[in-house]
Amino acid sequence: MKDISVFDIIGPNMIGPSSSHTAGALRIALLAGKMVKGGIVNVKFILYGSFAETYKGHGTDRALLAGIMGFNTEDYRIKNSFSIAEDRNLIYSFEVNKTNKDVHPNTVDIVITNDSGKTTTVRGESIGGGNILIKKVNGVEISLSGDYNTIVVKQQDTPGVAAHITKILSDHHINIAFMSIYREAKGEFAYTIIEVDEKVSQDVVAELESNSHIESAMLIEV
Amino acid sequence: MNFINAEELLQLCKENSLTISQAMLKRETKISGASREEMINRMTHAYHIMKEAVQQSLTQEIRSIGGLIGGEAVKINQRRLHGKPVCGDIISKAIAYAMGVLEVNASMGLIVAAPTAGSSGVIPGVFLAIQESFHFSEEEMVDALFNAGAVGYLITRNATVAGAEGGCQAEVGTASAMAASAVTQLMGGDPVQCLGAASTAITNILGLVCDPIGGLVEAPCQKRNAMGASNALISAEISLCGIAGIIPFDEVVDTMYKVGRSLPRELKETALGGIAATPTACSMCRG
Numbered sequence: 001m002k003d004i005s006v007f008d009i010i011g012p013n014m015i016g017p018s019s020s021h022t023a024g025a026l027r028i029a030l031l032a033g034k035m036v037k038g039g040i041v042n043v044k045f046i047l048y049g050s051f052a053e054t055y056k057g058h059g060t061d062r063a064l065l066a067g068i069m070g071f072n073t074e075d076y077r078i079k080n081s082f083s084i085a086e087d088r089n090l091i092y093s094f095e096v097n098k099t100n101k102d103v104h105p106n107t108v109d110i111v112i113t114n115d116s117g118k119t120t121t122v123r124g125e126s127i128g129g130g131n132i133l134i135k136k137v138n139g140v141e142i143s144l145s146g147d148y149n150t151i152v153v154k155q156q157d158t159p160g161v162a163a164h165i166t167k168i169l170s171d172h173h174i175n176i177a178f179m180s181i182y183r184e185a186k187g188e189f190a191y192t193i194i195e196v197d198e199k200v201s202q203d204v205v206a207e208l209e210s211n212s213h214i215e216s217a218m219l220i221e222v
Numbered sequence: 223m224n225f226i227n228a229e230e231l232l233q234l235c236k237e238n239s240l241t242i243s244q245a246m247l248k249r250e251t252k253i254s255g256a257s258r259e260e261m262i263n264r265m266t267h268a269y270h271i272m273k274e275a276v277q278q279s280l281t282q283e284i285r286s287i288g289g290l291i292g293g294e295a296v297k298i299n300q301r302r303l304h305g306k307p308v309c310g311d312i313i314s315k316a317i318a319y320a321m322g323v324l325e326v327n328a329s330m331g332l333i334v335a336a337p338t339a340g341s342s343g344v345i346p347g348v349f350l351a352i353q354e355s356f357h358f359s360e361e362e363m364v365d366a367l368f369n370a371g372a373v374g375y376l377i378t379r380n381a382t383v384a385g386a387e388g389g390c391q392a393e394v395g396t397a398s399a400m401a402a403s404a405v406t407q408l409m410g411g412d413p414v415q416c417l418g419a420a421s422t423a424i425t426n427i428l429g430l431v432c433d434p435i436g437g438l439v440e441a442p443c444q445k446r447n448a449m450g451a452s453n454a455l456i457s458a459e460i461s462l463c464g465i466a467g468i469i470p471f472d473e474v475v476d477t478m479y480k481v482g483r484s485l486p487r488e489l490k491e492t493a494l495g496g497i498a499a500t501p502t503a504c505s506m507c508r509g
Contacts, residue, residue: 010336010370013332014333015330015332016328017328019335019340054438057436058287058439079330128384130335
C-alpha cells in the first residue's frame with residue numbers, strides 16, 4: 001500500500017462532479033487505454049451497479065470516453081468528449097447491466113478494439129476518492145492500482161519467464177515495488193504485473209519482448 | 223519524520239518546535255522524495271484552482287448536469303454586497319464561495335477534491351474568506367493547506383473520508399475539521415488548539431448522513447458545504463479563545479468512524495434514504 005500523500009487529501013485536481021464516478025471512472029479508462037497497443041478505433045463500456053444507475057448525472061460516460069482518449073482528470077475537454085471522439089472517428093457505445101449484482105458497486109467493463117482489429121477487455125473498479133483497481137484483463141483476474149509505473153507482460157505459462165523478466169529489470173537497476181503473476185490455466189497464458197519505483201524506458205520493454213515465450217510487454221506510465 | 227495519529231503529530235511538533243504545516247511538509251518530502259519547493263508549487267497550483275472555481279461561480283452562469291443547483295453563490299454574494307447579511311461578512315463570504323465551488327463541480331468544472339469532490343467547497347470557502355478578511359499572503363494560505371492536509375491525512379488513515387463508508391460526517395465533517403485546524407493556525411493558534419478546533423468541527427457534525435437526491439453530488443451536498451464552512455469558523459473561534467477540547471482528536475476520529483459504520487446502508491450515498499427518499503426527491507429522480 002502506498003503512503004497517503006497530502007495531495008491525495010488536497011486533491012486530486014479534477015473535473016467534477018464525483019471523485020469516484022467521474023475522476024475514478026476516467027482513471028480506469030486511461031489505464032485500460034494504455035494497456036492496448038496501436039490506435040483505438042472502437043470502445044464499448046458496460047456499466048454495473050451505481051455506475052449503471054447514475055452515470056449520466058455524474059458525467060461518468062464522458063469521463064470514461066475522455067480517459068480512453070488519454071485525457072487526465074484535470075482536462076477541461078472531458079465535458080466535450082463525445083464530440084471530440086466523433087471528430088477522431090472513435091466509435092463508442094455504452095451498455096447498462098443492472099442484473100449482475102455480484103460486482104463492486106462502481107464497476108465497468110471496457111471492450112477496446114485497436115486498428116489491427118484486436119480486442120482487449122478490461123474490468124475496473126472505482127474504489128473511492130478517485131482511487132481505482134483494474135481487476136481483469138481478457139478474463140484473467142489481476143490487481144493493478146495505477147499508483148506506480150507498471151509493466152504488464154503477457155506470457156506463456158512456462159518455467160523461466162519470471163527469471164528472464166527479473167534479470168532484465170535488475171540489469172537496468174529497476175527496483176520492483178510489487179510483482180504478481182496471474183494465469184488463465186496451467187500451461188496457457190499468464191500475466192505478470194510489475195509495479196516499479198523508477199522510470200522505465202521502451203528499451204526495457206523491447207528486451208522483455210525478445211523472449212520467445214513473451215507475447216507482449218506494455219509499459220503504463222503514471 | 224512520520225506520524226500515524228494526532229498524538230504522534232503533537233509530540234513531533236512539540237519536540238521540534240514545528241507547526242502542523244511544517245511537520246506535514248517534512249513528512250511529505252520524506253515519503254515522496256520530492257523537494258520542499260516542488261511540494262509548495264504543487265499546493266500553490268491547487269490553491270489557484272480553488273480560487274478560479276470560486277471566481278467562476280461568481281461571474282458565470284452555471285447549470286449543473288442534474289439541474290438541481292446553479293446560481294446560488296451569486297445570490298448570496300449579492301445580498302452580502304447590497305443587504306445586511308444575517309451571519310456577517312466573513313461567514314456570508316465563506317458560504318457563498320463554498321456553495322459556488324459545488325456549482326462548478328456539478329457542472330463538470332475544475333475543482334480540487336478536498337478531501338472529496340462532494341465536500342470540495344468547504345476549504346476554498348473558508349480559505350478565501352479568511353484571506354480576504356485578514357489579508358494573509360498567498361504563501362501563508364498555501365502553508366495552511368498543509369495543515370489542513372495533515373488533518374485529512376489522519377482521518378483518511380485512521381477512519382474514512384468516503385460518504386459511502388462513513389456518511390456526510392466523513393466528507394463534509396472532515397473538510398470542516400481540516401479548515402478549522404488550518405484557520406486556527408493562521409490566526410496564531412498552536413498545534414494543540416488546531417486539533418482542538420478539528421475535534422470540535424467533527425463532533426458538531428457527528429452522525430450526519432449522506433443522502434444525495436438522485437444520487438447526484440448537488441443537493442443537499444451544496445448547502446452542507448456551506449454548513450461545513452461556517453462550522454469550521456465557529457470551531458476555530460471556540461478553540462482560539464482558549465476553550466480546550468474535552469475529547470482528544472484521535473478518539474473523536476475513531477468515534478466518527480464507528481458512527482459511520484453503524485449507519486445503515488440507506489444513509490450512505492445510496493440515495494435510498496434520508497432526503498433522497500422523500501416523495502418530492504423521488505418524483506424528481508424519475509423525471
